[in-house]
Amino acid sequence: MPQAPNTEALDEHLKDVVQALHGAVNWAMPHLNDPKIVDKAIQDSKEILDVIMEGKVSDWLK
Numbered sequence: 471m472p473q474a475p476n477t478e479a480l481d482e483h484l485k486d487v488v489q490a491l492h493g494a495v496n497w498a499m500p501h502l503n504d505p506k507i508v509d510k511a512i513q514d515s516k517e518i519l520d521v522i523m524e525g526k527v528s529d530w531l532k
Contacts, residue, residue: 476531483530487522491515 498511521530 476527479531480527487518490518494518 494511494514498508501507
């Protein structure tokens, strides 16, 4: 089976997404008693995941 086009670029993009989500969680964890910070981290994560769930892969590879 031939390799799909842009797999390396896609892998790199998804790696960046995972790192961004990880960063948002790591930023919020020490501030669990501060709802503003936690809400911001949740909103950031939701925005990232919404883009991924849209599945517009061609937009990610620009």
